[in-house]
Structure formats: C-alpha cells, structure tokens
Amino acid sequence: MAADVIRSLIEAEKEVEGELAKLNIDELLSLLATVDPGGAGGARRCPLREVVQAVRPGVFRGTDARPEVPVLRPADLSERELGASGFPSAATELTRGAVLLPGDVLFAPADATGRSYRAAVWRGERGQATYSPGVLCIRPDTTRLVADYLVAWLMLPEVQQRIHTVARSSVGLQFLSPSRLLDAEMEVPSLAAQEAFTGRHAAITRERRVRQAQLAKLRRVKGILVDNLRRSMA
Template identity: 30%
Template sequence: MAHDQPWRASGTTRLPLGHCCQVTAGPSGSLLDTLHDGPSGVPVIAPPDLTEHLTVDTRRIRRVPDSQAQRLARFALQAGDILLVRQGTLGRLALIGAEHTGWFYSSSCLRIRPDRTRILPEYLAAYLAHPPVQRELVAQAQSGTVPSLNSAMLNEFPVEVPPLARQQSVVDALADIDEQIEVQRMMLNRLVTLRPSVFDKLTRGE
C-alpha cells in the first residue's frame, strides 16, 4: 500500500488517507435502536440520504431522542466531514455542511474528518467521487453476501494530495462547472415545461 513519498515533481504526493484524515466507523446498531420518524430528536444520516450531488437529502431523515444523544456524542458530525457509504451503495458520499453540525450517522457509513492543514474537505470529496477513484475504492471492498468497506481499508486507501493552493484551484474550477450545470439544468426544465403549451398554441393556430 502507499507510503509518504513524492508522487509527482509538481508537488503532489500520494498518501494513505489515514495520514491526512481521521476515519471513524458509524455506531453499532444497538446504539441506534431508538430511531424514529418523528420531528423531535437529533437527525441520523443514513445511506439513502446521500445524493449523487455529494449532498444530504433531509426529506426522509430519521432521528434519535435527545435523551440518547449523549451516548452518541463521539459520532457527532461537523462541517467539512465526509460521509462515505460502507455497506450497500458502496462509494456514495456527501460533504457535510454547517447545517448538519451535531447530527449523527448510521452504522452503514464511515466518517472521514480531513486535516485541513493537509487536505481541503471539498477537494477530498471531489477526489473520492471521481469515477476512476470510485472504481478503485469499490474494488477494495470485502467480498461476501453484502460487500463492505471498513475503516482499516479506508485508512490505507491512497489519495493524491496536491499543495493546498492547487487543491483550492481544483475546488473553484469544479464549483464554476457545477454552477453552469445548474443553469443548464434549469433551462432544460423550463423548456420541458414549455413544450406542451407551445404544442397547444401551434395546433390551435395561435
């Protein structure tokens, strides 16, 4: 497996993820046996809540009672954490925002907490979501009835780490592209909505 060593003369290094992040597996199922669908309590993010856009869909989020929060304190999330699915839809991930601070995560996820002096959370999320990296990550999964990843595997998983300034340039460029994608998506949705009314008007000779 990878070791601390120069990867490219440009300053990028290839490190085991555990050298620049803390990886923590989710709580055991017994600690989440009071999950419920009600509006009160602390939200718990599960694999179905992670979207393909690296965000969290909160519409069907489940919760644990406030009285149980203390025993789950070490699994609390903070802005910049990355959640990665370790069972089920392997490799799906989300970047945790400030609005999710203090929430918990399920036993089917791993929490990655980047060392910001070495790697930016936004860069790492984009890196781990990159298709070739996703394929390499999923290939590491333990075989079995339900393929899975664990924290030991993830700690050894190699990550390309450019200098922080270059990481920020990557993040900014991808943000610009994502903004353009959203603009184009909105235009497409508008045209799809407009199409039936144009058809009606044209067939009526208006």
C-alpha cells in the same frame, strides 16, 4: 404554431444538455490536472490514513431519552451533494464520535453491488446530525486535505474501483471496512492546489445548477405544450 415552438424548445434543450456535458468535462480535466504527480500541484501518493483524522461507520441506537436529530442515510447522498429534501429524523443516542461536524465527508455505496459510491460534504445544514449504518464519516486533516477535493477524488471511477478492491468488507459487498479504507492510496497535491481546484469546482457547480434549472424549465414547458397538442388532436 405550437409545433414550431416545441421544435425550438427541443433545440434549446439540446444546447443546454451540451453545455452541461462541457461542464462535466471541464471539471474532470481540472481534477485530473490536480492529481497529476507531474502537475503544478506536486501531487504525491500516500495512504488515506496519513491525511484524515478518522473514518467512522454509522451507529444508530434509538432511544426515547433524546430529542430527535436528523439521521443521514445512503439515500440522502446524491452524486456529490446532500439531497435537497429534508433529512429524516429519529430519536437517537448520540455519542461524541457520531455527531457530524462541518467539513466531514459522508461516503456510502450507491447501490447493492458495492462498486459505485456517493460522497458529500456535511456543511452543518441542519445543525446537529448523525448518520446511519452503511454511511462512513471521513474527517479530513484540514492541514493536509480539503473536503471538497476529497469528495471529487472519491467520485473518480478509477478511485472507486481502487476502493472497492482494497476496502470492501467481508460482511457484504455493499459495506466498506473503515480500517481497510484507510489503506487506500490517495493522490494528495499541495493544499494550495486543492484550494484552487475547490474554487474552480465551486464555479462549475454554480454554472451547472443554473443550466440544470434551465433544462428543467425547458422540459416542463415542452411537456405542457406536447400535452396540449395531443389533446387538441384527440
């Protein structure tokens, strides 16, 4: 009886994994259609500096004179979102440029090789916050660029290779030069096309979260049943 239930859970797990894979493909196809110069969005290539207000590196200066504020570090960025856990706080001196504003995009290396990166939109989740060295804050020009589209573009593998080639810093492979990053060329469709992509992306993200929750529940139940079965055979 238990073995039959476990088998059915495995099949259900495979089905949910398949649905997640389809969502990833749907999202990629939607983005590729948006960045296509021949597409309806009329994407054109231009240096990043033409569509962002600023790119600033994190500068962390501890002080006892300021109350503690959240400091976002590279580890707080998941693949396209900020981590769900609370952000570590520290007493820090905040300059005007170091304060995150809703809509800012955080960008940081995913590992020490400096060849893969993570990006996420800051939406004011914890009110006032800043970011550490190793994290770049990209502030889009909202008349030209939608933050969620920028994040999706930054996560494309070919874009990450382009950024690694153009923007890596002489300080170390895991660091990016803000000035060189501004030289990286970006495919920029119309604002309407970016907003349409963002709507599709939001729907896919909601569906992905539902599927991920289903998968976690299936794996948790399967694990409990497998453990019970092993104990019963001991």
